[in-house]
Structures are given as structure tokens and as C-alpha cells.
Amino acid sequence: MSDSHHTKALILGSGPAGYTAAIYAARASLQPILVKGLQPGGQLTITTDVENYPGFAEAVQGPDLMIAMQAQAEHVGTEMFDDIIVEADLSKRPFTLTGDSGTVYTGDTLIICTGAQARWLGLPSEEKYMGMGVSACATCDGFFFRGKEVCVIGGGNTAVEEAIYLTNHATKVTLIHRRDELRSEKILQERAMANPKIEILWDSVLEEVLGQDSPPGVTGVRVKNVKTGDFSELDLDGVFVAIGHSPNTELFKGQVDMDNENYILTTPGTTQTNIPGVYAAGDVQDKIYRQAVTAAGTGCMAALEVEKFLAEQET
Ligand code: FAD
Ligand code: NAP
Helix, strand or coil: CCCEEEEEEEEECCCHHHHHHHHHHHHCCCCCEEECCCCCCHHHHHCCEECCCCCCCCCEEHHHHHHHHHHHHHHCCCEEECCCEEEEECCCCCEEEEECCCCEEEEEEEEECCCEEECCCCCHHHHHCECCCEECCHHHHHHHHCCCEEEEECCCHHHHHHHHHHCCCCCEEEEECCCCCCCCCHHHHHHHHHCCCEEEECCEEEEEEEEEECCEEEEEEEEEECCCCCEEEEECCEEEECCCEEECCHHHCCCCCECCCCCECCCCCCCECCCCCEEECHHHHCCCCCCHHHHHHHHHHHHHHHHHHHHHHHC
8 A cells, every 4th residue: 555644735846945945934834744755855966165145154065955955954844755746736726746656745735946957958978078168057157157158058037147147257168059140129239249258159069078187178160050060169167058948847747827838827925835734945937047045935935925824724
């Protein structure tokens, strides 16, 4: 017979949003259950220095920060499970999640904190130098490229914003786009084109990230012009891939309202979804900020909203 666990506050995901929701829910005596998923600790476990999470004068390592958040959530009374949820039923309360272990988790409320993933190009060289010059987050890693040259791949708002942001640190930013016009808003295009540090390489795709093994890092890129078929190489130190993000919402498709990019919709100023008792926090509902501190902030909001919802049910 399969195992089952019930809680007042069920939390899905173990990134900053999930752990923060757990800390607040546990301190409100809701005895939360948190299911960690395939990536315990979330996205920050695949990065090194985190320099913008408040409280650390010296950079904290992403995995260390997440271990500390987990310990804090456990310390105040969260029950944690190493499981991957493969099925969700939000049609009635209690809400039901089923793990690939066969374990069933039910919650009077549910906080969805399944995060998002940067889309990658899928090149072996991109994977090889990830975290060693290849990044998908300029706000997080731009600082490490002070006085260096970098490129950004993509032509949407994120790519253009990241290119502009990176000019605060880098001496030159080459925006590499596969077409001859940008997808981004006009105002961003104008800003990028007026910026003397930004050069745009049109009709071009990244073929290979070039690098060295010792010390490990990026030394350049090999680019193909899709119109002429010509190859060229650029010497640079960093590659920022900005071709979009995908929220981890597959489980909930057709059950909870999402936007046209499958981010969960919440009532503005809250983490409330269209289903009473179901909340969404962190990157799964945020395509703009996508930061650890904003994920933690919305995790806190979700737990406070859960507490209020449950109190209202009891009266
Ligand atoms: P995530 O961290 O994405 O966590 C999602 C969680 O959901 C994971 O634990 C996963 O296992 C779980 N999950 C997903 N699907 C399931 C399922 N089916 N069943 C169970 N669990 C599931 N932000 C900063 O503020 N500063 C930085 O320096 C910084 N650096 C970054 C570097 C990199 C390389 C990346 C990729 C991101 C970086 N970010 C940084 C962004 C930051 O990591 C995210 O904004 C933040 O982690 C989002 O937190 P979250 O809790 O919403 O989700
Ligand atoms: P996006 O709008 O989907 O743009 C992705 C870009 O990457 C496109 O230019 C696309 O090229 C390119 N691309 C996709 N796959 C590629 C591949 N395999 N190889 C090379 N290039 C590839 O994604 P986004 O820029 O992350 O924006 C996502 C959403 O968030 C959008 O709705 C955006 O408006 C919003 N956003 C808003 C702001 C803001 O309002 N300030 C800031 C950031 C993001 P093509 O153009 O050829 O398709």
C-alpha cells in the first residue's frame, strides 16, 4: 500500500520561494510538508558566488545558501520529502500531489514553488563552460566580467536588457541575434543601439563556445552567419544566453490559470491563483524579476496568505 501524508500547508519546490514559505508556515504552526523535487535547493545550487542576497558581506556560495535555508525550514518544524511530483489534482480540497515514489501528499492548501528554467541552446561547449563564463543571468553574474568583453545571445527583451545592463561592467558587449531585427520593445532597441559599448551581430548563431581547461574558462565564441554561411571567431570572456525561460508548470496545465507563456497567474499584489487555497510563489509566477530575494519574498507572502485563508475557513 502506498504511503500518504496530509498537512494544512503543502509546499511544492525547494528553492528560495519554497523554503521561505516553509519557514513562515512552520512558524505559524501549520506543520507544513515540503516536497523537494529533482533539484533540492533549486536553481541556486547550480551557481557559485551569490553577491546580491542580503545578509552576506562576502559572497555566499549558492549551494551553501540553500543548505542554510533548508536547515532553517527544518529547524522550525517543516517536514521534508525527497520526491518528484508526477501528478496533481487541484479539482477539490484537499489538493492531492502524487510522487514518483507512489507517495500521496494532500494539503488543505497548496503553495506551488516549482520555479523556472533558463532555456539553453543545447551545445556541448555551452554545457562544458556553464558557470565558467557561460551564464543565463546577467544580474547574477555580470559583476564577474568587470573590464572584460562578453556576448549575449538572443533578441528579445531579456537579451537586450541584459546587454544594456552588462555595459555597466564589461568593456564591450556583442549582442548575437539569429535574425536581422530584434524582437524586443523599440525603446530598448533604441537604447541598445545608442550605447557605444554594444555591437549587434545580425543573422548570426552561436556554433561553439571556445575555452581553455586551465584555468577553466571561456576565451571566445565561434559564430555562423545564417545568410552567408560564413564562420567567424570573437575573442571574449563571457557568454550570456538569453533566449527565454520556461516555468515548471507542466503538472498544472489545464488546472490553474496561466498566461500565454505558461507562467501561473496570480492576483496582482498577492500570490493567490484562480483556485481558492492554491498559491504560487517565485519564478513560477514571475517572468520579470527572477531573483532569489524576490522568490523568497513571494514565498513569505504565500505562507501569510495561507495562514489567513485557513483562519477564515475555520470561522
Ligand atoms: P527554483 O530555485 O527554480 O526552485 C524550484 C524548485 O521546484 C526546485 O527545488 C525543484 O526541485 C522543484 N520542483 C520543480 N518541479 C517539481 C516537481 N514536479 N516535483 C517536486 N519539486 C519540483 N538569483 C539571485 O538573486 N542572485 C544570483 O546570484 C542568482 N544566480 C543565478 C545563477 C544561475 C546559474 C541561475 C540559473 C539562476 C540564478 N539566480 C540568481 C536566479 C534564482 O536562482 C531564482 O530566481 C530562484 O532560484 C527562484 O527560486 P524559486 O524558489 O522560485 O525556484
Ligand atoms: P523571448 O521574448 O521569447 O525572446 C527570446 C529571444 O531569443 C528571441 O529573440 C528569439 O529569437 C531568441 N531565440 C530563441 N530561441 C533561440 C535559439 N535556439 N537560438 C538563438 N536565438 C533564440 O524571451 P525573453 O526575452 O526572455 O522574454 C520573455 C517574456 O518576458 C517576453 O514576454 C518579454 O516581453 C518579457 N520580458 C519583459 C521585460 C520588460 O518588460 N522589461 C524584460 C524581460 C522580459 P527570434 O526573435 O528570432 O524568435
